[in-house]
Amino acid sequence: MASVKVEIGRETDTEKSEKHWFCNIKYISLVLLVLQNASLILTMRYTRTQAGKLYFSTTTVIVTEFVKMSTCLCIIFIQKGGNVKEYLNYLWHGIVTEARDTFKLAIPSGIYTIQNNLLFVAVSNLSAATFQVSYQLKILTTALFCVLLLGKRLVKMQWLALLLLFVGVAIVQIQPSDPTKAAQEKTSQSQSAYTGMVAVLVSCISSGFAGVYFEKILKGSSASLWLRNVQLGLFGVFFGLIGMWMKDGDDIMEKGFFFGYTKYVWTVIGLQAFGGLLVAVVVKYADNILKGFATSLSIIISTVVSVYLFGFT
Numbered sequence: 001m002a003s004v005k006v007e008i009g010r011e012t013d014t015e016k017s018e019k020h021w022f023c024n025i026k027y028i029s030l031v032l033l034v035l036q037n038a039s040l041i042l043t044m045r046y047t048r049t050q051a052g053k054l055y056f057s058t059t060t061v062i063v064t065e066f067v068k069m070s071t072c073l074c075i076i077f078i079q080k081g082g083n084v085k086e087y088l089n090y091l092w093h094g095i096v097t098e099a100r101d102t103f104k105l106a107i108p109s110g111i112y113t114i115q116n117n118l119l120f121v122a123v124s125n126l127s128a129a130t131f132q133v134s135y136q137l138k139i140l141t142t143a144l145f146c147v148l149l150l151g152k153r154l155v156k157m158q159w160l161a162l163l164l165l166f167v168g169v170a171i172v173q174i175q176p177s178d179p180t181k182a183a184q185e186k187t188s189q190s191q192s193a194y195t196g197m198v199a200v201l202v203s204c205i206s207s208g209f210a211g212v213y214f215e216k217i218l219k220g221s222s223a224s225l226w227l228r229n230v231q232l233g234l235f236g237v238f239f240g241l242i243g244m245w246m247k248d249g250d251d252i253m254e255k256g257f258f259f260g261y262t263k264y265v266w267t268v269i270g271l272q273a274f275g276g277l278l279v280a281v282v283v284k285y286a287d288n289i290l291k292g293f294a295t296s297l298s299i300i301i302s303t304v305v306s307v308y309l310f311g312f313t
């Protein structure tokens, strides 16, 4: 009897430390996501507004997917203790034998590829701060898809918070009231601001749907997070190549795949890849809505930095 008690006591301790670990990853990944988000948008905006040779954003989407997938393959290799046979068996079973599961990832992957390309359009046409605030509408779309696809229920207070968010985003869209300034800006900027806003709105819908769909796949099966990201990356590279060929095919044939790549472009790629992996961890250990509110914090950071770096008013 005594030993049973000790056993139960020990189990509780293990459970406690597991919970602690779980909680730690959840909050560490959320904080990292805030920092990653703020620095990514600023670096992206910087690389798209500099004079000189402008790189093809469609190629960075592919390189990012490739970096993410390679990182996940390395993590799986380490998890398998460096045993090549076990590693290859695991990948073959996970990707080929379970092909039905692999194909389920084609949907979020295709949507993310479109979204990742649209983000460049948005960031090139809107200021970093306007982009960041408008992109927060994805919290609203995420909540709607959580209700529709995951059957989650939101309490009144949460709906109210979402409504406030919507009003906040609408206020940011109100143009300056100075008529001369507005008229001057109209010819040069209104067209691109419109393009930027459409790109953001489509990205919000795509982010909400793909995020919730991925959460459903991840939490509805026992397959590892890293394997899921390899599957996502395989389709990501494929769809990315199609997008690149359609949009920039001819120019890339002439100028080359890595045309205009600078250390800042590589920084954007590194931050994007790191962010993608962080999103996956956050979705697994927390959820999509919490992810949305955490990234909202990055608005404050990127707005303040925008004032100093780009003279944003």
Ligand code: C5P
Binding pocket: 068, 112, 113, 116, 206, 207, 208, 211, 214, 229, 232, 275, 276, 277, 279, 280
């Ligand atoms: O803005 P949002 O949170 O929707 O951005 C998600 C980003 O994370 C996308 O760039 C997407 O490609 C990436 N992602 C990923 N792996 C996942 C989920 C998302 O790389 N498992």
